[in-house]
Amino acid sequence: MKKVILFLLLAMIPFAAPVNLDACGPFFPVAIFAYSMHPDFPLASFAAGNLGILQPTYARSYLYVAYRHMAGTGFDEVEQSDLTRLWEERLNLMPVDSTEPVQEWLDARSAVPGIPEPESIDSYKLMDYVSFPNCTIDAFASAAATLKDRIQKFGAANPDVREWILAQDQVFANCAGEEPSIPEAAAATVPAVLRADRQYQIAAAYFYSGNYPEARKRFQEISADAASPWKGIAPYLAVRTLVREGTVGAGIEEPPNTEVLRQAEQLLQKMPDDPAAQRLLAYVRVRIDPAARAHELVPALLKSESETLYQDLWDYTVSLDKLSANAPQPDELTEWLFTFQSDSPESFDASLSKWKKGAALPWLVSAISKAPASSPAAADLIAAAEKIPGESPAYFTLAYHTVRLFMGSGNNDAARRKLDALLSHSKADLPATARNRFLAQRMALALNLDELLQYAQRTPATVGIDWGLEMTEEAQNYPVPPAAILVDNDGAAVLNTLLPLDILEKAARSNVLDAALRKRLMKAVWVRAVMLNRMDVAVRMVADMQPLLPDAAPLWKAVLSESDPQAARFAAVFLMLNNPGLEPIMRSGLERETPAGEMDIYRDNWWCAIEWTPDVQAPFLDAAARDTATAESASIKDAGPGPNFLAAQVIQWAGAHLDDPRVPEALHLSVRATRYGCTDNATTRYSKEAFQLLHKNFPRSEWAKKTPYYY
Amino acid sequence: MFILMLMTAGAACAAAEAPRLMLWAWERPEDLRFVNPRTTGVAYLAKTLYLKEGRVIARPRLQPLRIPPNTYVTAVFRIESDASAHNTVQSAAAAAAILALAEKKEVAALQLDFDAAVSERPFYAALISEVRRKSPPQKPLSVTALASWCLGDRWMSDLPVAEAVPMLFRMGPDGPQILRNLARGADFSETLCRGSMGISTDEPAAPMLPGRRVYAFHPKPWTADAVRRLITALESRNSP
Numbered sequence: 013m014k015k016v017i018l019f020l021l022l023a024m025i026p027f028a029a030p031v032n033l034d035a036c037g038p039f040f041p042v043a044i045f046a047y048s049m050h051p052d053f054p055l056a057s058f059a060a061g062n063l064g065i066l067q068p069t070y071a072r073s074y075l076y077v078a079y080r081h082m083a084g085t086g087f088d089e090v091e092q093s094d095l096t097r098l099w100e101e102r103l104n105l106m107p108v109d110s111t112e113p114v115q116e117w118l119d120a121r122s123a124v125p126g127i128p129e130p131e132s133i134d135s136y137k138l139m140d141y142v143s144f145p146n147c148t149i150d151a152f153a154s155a156a157a158t159l160k161d162r163i164q165k166f167g168a169a170n171p172d173v174r175e176w177i178l179a180q181d182q183v184f185a186n187c188a189g190e191e192p193s194i195p196e197a198a199a200a201t202v203p204a205v206l207r208a209d210r211q212y213q214i215a216a217a218y219f220y221s222g223n224y225p226e227a228r229k230r231f232q233e234i235s236a237d238a239a240s241p242w243k244g245i246a247p248y249l250a251v252r253t254l255v256r257e258g259t260v261g262a263g264i265e266e267p268p269n270t271e272v273l274r275q276a277e278q279l280l281q282k283m284p285d286d287p288a289a290q291r292l293l294a295y296v297r298v299r300i301d302p303a304a305r306a307h308e309l310v311p312a313l314l315k316s317e318s319e320t321l322y323q324d325l326w327d328y329t330v331s332l333d334k335l336s337a338n339a340p341q342p343d344e345l346t347e348w349l350f351t352f353q354s355d356s357p358e359s360f361d362a363s364l365s366k367w368k369k370g371a372a373l374p375w376l377v378s379a380i381s382k383a384p385a386s387s388p389a390a391a392d393l394i395a396a397a398e399k400i401p402g403e404s405p406a407y408f409t410l411a412y413h414t415v416r417l418f419m420g421s422g423n424n425d426a427a428r429r430k431l432d433a434l435l436s437h438s439k440a441d442l443p444a445t446a447r448n449r450f451l452a453q454r455m456a457l458a459l460n461l462d463e464l465l466q467y468a469q470r471t472p473a474t475v476g477i478d479w480g481l482e483m484t485e486e487a488q489n490y491p492v493p494p495a496a497i498l499v500d501n502d503g504a505a506v507l508n509t510l511l512p513l514d515i516l517e518k519a520a521r522s523n524v525l526d527a528a529l530r531k532r533l534m535k536a537v538w539v540r541a542v543m544l545n546r547m548d549v550a551v552r553m554v555a556d557m558q559p560l561l562p563d564a565a566p567l568w569k570a571v572l573s574e575s576d577p578q579a580a581r582f583a584a585v586f587l588m589l590n591n592p593g594l595e596p597i598m599r600s601g602l603e604r605e606t607p608a609g610e611m612d613i614y615r616d617n618w619w620c621a622i623e624w625t626p627d628v629q630a631p632f633l634d635a636a637a638r639d640t641a642t643a644e645s646a647s648i649k650d651a652g653p654g655p656n657f658l659a660a661q662v663i664q665w666a667g668a669h670l671d672d673p674r675v676p677e678a679l680h681l682s683v684r685a686t687r688y689g690c691t692d693n694a695t696t697r698y699s700k701e702a703f704q705l706l707h708k709n710f711p712r713s714e715w716a717k718k719t720p721y722y723y
Numbered sequence: 724m725f726i727l728m729l730m731t732a733g734a735a736c737a738a739a740e741a742p743r744l745m746l747w748a749w750e751r752p753e754d755l756r757f758v759n760p761r762t763t764g765v766a767y768l769a770k771t772l773y774l775k776e777g778r779v780i781a782r783p784r785l786q787p788l789r790i791p792p793n794t795y796v797t798a799v800f801r802i803e804s805d806a807s808a809h810n811t812v813q814s815a816a817a818a819a820a821i822l823a824l825a826e827k828k829e830v831a832a833l834q835l836d837f838d839a840a841v842s843e844r845p846f847y848a849a850l851i852s853e854v855r856r857k858s859p860p861q862k863p864l865s866v867t868a869l870a871s872w873c874l875g876d877r878w879m880s881d882l883p884v885a886e887a888v889p890m891l892f893r894m895g896p897d898g899p900q901i902l903r904n905l906a907r908g909a910d911f912s913e914t915l916c917r918g919s920m921g922i923s924t925d926e927p928a929a930p931m932l933p934g935r936r937v938y939a940f941h942p943k944p945w946t947a948d949a950v951r952r953l954i955t956a957l958e959s960r961n962s963p
Contacts, residue, residue, distance in 0.1 A: 111780075132819075136783050140829070141767055141790070143783035265754075265787040613841065615871070687875075693903065 385420020468503030618654025764795035
């Protein structure tokens with residue numbers, strides 16, 4: 013017997029699943045129907061007050077914006093611009109290219125001919141295993157600007173300018189360098205301004221090399237030098253040495269040295285007119301006392317026409333990250349944020365209590381979003397929500413939970429009426445995510461097949477490769493929305509588990525379905541028909557299937573030519589073996605990327621063992637239909653992965669039809685399927701049996717030669 | 724049994740040999756001072772290299788990492804790609820970013836982590852070769868590997884690496900079957916993949932295959948308790 017090499021097969025990620033940056037790829041495009049981490053794109057629309065259906069899982073910067081809109085204080089254009097700038101910076105998953113500011117410096121120094129190339133500059137300094145941005149963008153920009161000025165004053169050929177550059181190279185060598193590189197003081201014959209520059213460069217070199225006390229001493233000396241062009245900025249830089257010392261001085265792993273930072277705080281408080289100093293003060297305060305800092309930022313955050321919204325919101329949310337969600341919060345905004353985000357039963361009680369006291373809209377939203385349908389307060393919450401006008405930024409959030417509570421209490425007619433009104437909103441008014449959430453609710457209330465199909469169809473919020481945080485490059489390219497009409501997990505689950513074959517056939521022919529979805533469903537239903545040995549349905553569907561797989565024309569003809577249903581079934585199985593993209597399920601999201609007639613290189617071929625986890629309903633179905641669907645689903649599941657089913661069918665047919673000229677090829681294709689498709693514990697048995705049948709009965713055939721192993 | 728294996732390996736191993744248990748420390752604050760350096764090493768994410776629009780953006784580790792002295796440390800370099808065609812400028816820049824840390828005395832070994840598409844394999848192979856050529860020869864170079872690379876796909880066979888770590892987690896629908904096959908005694912066809920295995924503590928792990936080094940990922944910052952539970956779980960898989 014030939015040596016058998018046992019291969020383990022792997023089907024790579026076949027279904028539209030979200031990508032986890034912590035996992036290994038490869039990464040595939042996905043369809044995202046409803047964001048949970050952030051609102052819909054463009055975020056400018058959210059900043060303007062189109063809040064959609066608020067999620068407690070949104071980052072706090074979004075929830076703050078929602079709170080302010082709900083409290084009646086929106087944002088002007090400048091503030092909205094600040095908000096979108098903050099979000100774009102935070103969502104930028106690709107790091108800032110730190111070589112770009114360096115290039116500005118390199119370009120400036122190249123204006124001096126004959127200057128040697130510097131060592132490569134890395135702006136990050138490594139301490140043990142961790143780095144921090146040591147030389148900032150401003151450092152390179154300032155050096156470039158100063159050099160341009162000195163070249164203009166003294167000329168590019170001036171030897172003192174050359175020395176200036178070499179000294180600056182030494183400064184920047186400290187950005188990443190492990191050993192200090194400190195320039196020498198300039199000679200007394202060098203022009204005064206260049207001598208002063210050198211003093212500044214020496215101080216900077218000490219700063220970047222991590223010798224903060226020495227750097228501080230030198231910046232203080234510069235600040236006392238009336239003739240130095242750097243005396244104005246030197247006091248601020250002296251304080252910066254304290255901030256560095258207090259944050260990374262003892263090592264990145266060590267907690268901040270609050271004593272040193274408080275020294276910096278006191279000095280910065282004496283520079284109220286220096287914007288840079290005030291920004292640094294805010295930075296220090298966040299680290300010294302985040303709780304106090306968060307609270308002191310709230311008045312500014314609730315004030316309209318703010319000029320500091322970007323930095324205030326940044327500092328506020330960073331400070332909140334350091335707070336305990338369970339501690340009492342000293343202001344309403346912070347209390348609302350933590351309460352809305354919490355999923356504890358106490359958070360509902362707290363929200364309800366706050367709403368009852370003051371009837372404030374943010375607390376109504378929080379309370380209704382957490383209310384169980386069985387709560388005695390549900391009716392009052394619904395009544396209050398129904399009074400909120402459609403123009404309110406909270407309208408869609410309140411509507412969603414009103415419907416949820418209607419459904420939870422069995423008031424389905426009221427739920428349907430409300431949803432039908434909501435879904436009549438234009439796409440411009442109703443963000444895609446909100447629309448999809450309402451469609452999911454409406455689908456669960458479908459009164460018949462047409463309604464099920466109508467509400468199962470969704471336009472995703474985005475389609476693309478998710479690099480994390482539910483972000484795709486396509487989403488960033490809004491306003492071009494995806495054109496695809498797809499089904500989400502709930503729609504796919506209903507189609508795959510709750511509908512019997514006869515109803516599925518009607519669905520596959522229904523004009524309610526988008527044409528592309530209809531084609532996808534047609535293929536899935538046809539495969540199901542073959543698997544369930546309903547060749548009456550399968551043969552009837554061939555006319556619809558042929559245009560979908562035109563290259564299989566001869567194989568379709570073979571199916572139609574058989575009067576015996578079992579012969580037709582074998583012909584259908586043979587066709588399936590030649591079309592690895594066929595499967596008995598409707599996928600949620602995107603379909604298989606590779607054309608159905610081609611093998612997928614990531615082994616997304618046929619289907620894997622199907623694990624049904626239905627958590628959906630189709631109340632319009634009668635008991636007989638539900639029972640039939642249950643039995644059929646069980647049969648599909650019991651057939652195992654695609655290669656098992658296909659091989660089993662071929663083996664059975666071959667056993668009684670060795671004279672069928674297709675049998676050798678079919679046996680070869682069966683073994684191939686067990687290599688390139690999904691497997692389970694039984695697959696090897698099928699693979700081996702097909703292999704042995706082929707080699708025993710057709711040993712000199714080309715198919716036996718092409719099948720040296722089983723798997 | 725697993726502890727005994729770990730300790731035996733730790734007691735006998737030369738300075739250059741990694742322990743049998745390596746903890747992956749990813750881009751989050753990690754305090755691993757509880758780790759026993761005799762039995763456990765750390766493979767930390769040192770840099771992420773983005774291959775984007777014809778250039779390389781290198782992002783160093785910015786989150787704290789604390790390790791006890793004498794711990795065997797592997798610097799891991801994660802490569803992310805925009806899937807466009809890559810060029811020699813990127814290859815040189817990526818190699819330089821990796822080699823910048825290769826000389827660090829605290830780093831005992833290097834590991835590359837790149838889910839290269841088929842079209843990216845030539846680029847990746849060339850990068851691996853350059854890093855191996857220019858890095859200290861006494862520092863082993865390894866790569867992570869998709870399970871499919873270890874099963875019938877021979878593209879790694881000639882790579883100049885000490886080991887390829889098959890990632891036995893986040894494998895997709897057929898993952899459970901692979902683990903079952905391994906439990907029944909099946910093995911990877913690629914020999915580079917037979918020296919180690921990569922697991923995640925939040926997914927069922929493969930059985931303790933004989934002589935394999937285990938690289939473990941934890942979805943949250945590591946704690947002493949999490950490591951203890953991991954060792955216990957691995958021991959139970961190793962038991963007859």
